[in-house]
Amino acid sequence: MTHDQCDQCEQCAQPIAAYDAIHYGAAGGGYRLLCTQCFNAEVAKRYGLTGFENVRLEPIRMVDCAGDAHQFHFQMRLAGGNMLVLDAFEIQGELRAGYEFRMIGNPDDDVLTLLGRLVQKMRRALSVKDLAADGHQLRISDQTVRGRISSDMTGPGDTPVVVVDGREISWDDFGRMLTAFEGWQFRLQIIDMADEP
Numbered sequence: 021m022t023h024d025q026c027d028q029c030e031q032c033a034q035p036i037a038a039y040d041a042i043h044y045g046a047a048g049g050g051y052r053l054l055c056t057q058c059f060n061a062e063v064a065k066r067y068g069l070t071g072f073e074n075v076r077l078e079p080i081r082m083v084d085c086a087g088d089a090h091q092f093h094f095q096m097r098l099a100g101g102n103m104l105v106l107d108a109f110e111i112q113g114e115l116r117a118g119y120e121f122r123m124i125g126n127p128d129d130d131v132l133t134l135l136g137r138l139v140q141k142m143r144r145a146l147s148v149k150d151l152a153a154d155g156h157q158l159r160i161s162d163q164t165v166r167g168r169i170s171s172d173m174t175g176p177g178d179t180p181v182v183v184v185d186g187r188e189i190s191w192d193d194f195g196r197m198l199t200a201f202e203g204w205q206f207r208l209q210i211i212d213m214a215d216e217p
């Protein structure tokens with residue numbers, strides 16, 4: 021699909037960007053493509069969630085410790101009747117790319133409080149860099165690397181890419197960075213998106 025073919029929400033008929041589209045399992049089987057707002061309205065209705073604020077959060081700009089600006093989009097999504105998932109992410113084209121953060125709450129939570137906690141987490145992450153430039157090459161600046169495991173859309177599909185400091189690093193490049201530590205040990209810990217890396 022190219023970017024100028026825009027999908028439409030099957031509920032409100034508004035055009036939806038890929039990062040804001042959710043396939044919702046309809047009661048009679050099959051799926052409907054909904055925007056996040058309509059998806060939340062459907063879930064709230066199904067679970068009788070009267071205290072849920074179905075608000076749309078506008079993008080914000082934040083500057084990292086190197087002085088680079090990042091634009092973050094938000095998606096707030098009900099996950100069943102007792103969980104609220106708030107994501108902040110950068111986009112490239114219509115897809116999530118770069119930094120991505122998650123905060124979990126419950127449907128009765130005050131959205132601005134939850135957003136405030138997420139922004140705190142984003143600030144903490146943007147205030148440090150785990151990679152440093154060495155000429156044209158990147159290297160691990162200290163002895164800890166935090167990032168996200170992602171997939172290589174252009175590759176064969178069985179090799180991950182990692183996103184460190186909001187930048188996509190190929191598996192080969194990441195391997196090359198590790199050669200600087202030959203003879204050392206390491207500990208690899210897998211952490212849920214909602215937790216602190």
Ligand SMILES: [Zn+2]
Pocket residue numbers: 029030031032033034054055056057058059
């Ligand atoms: Zn809609």
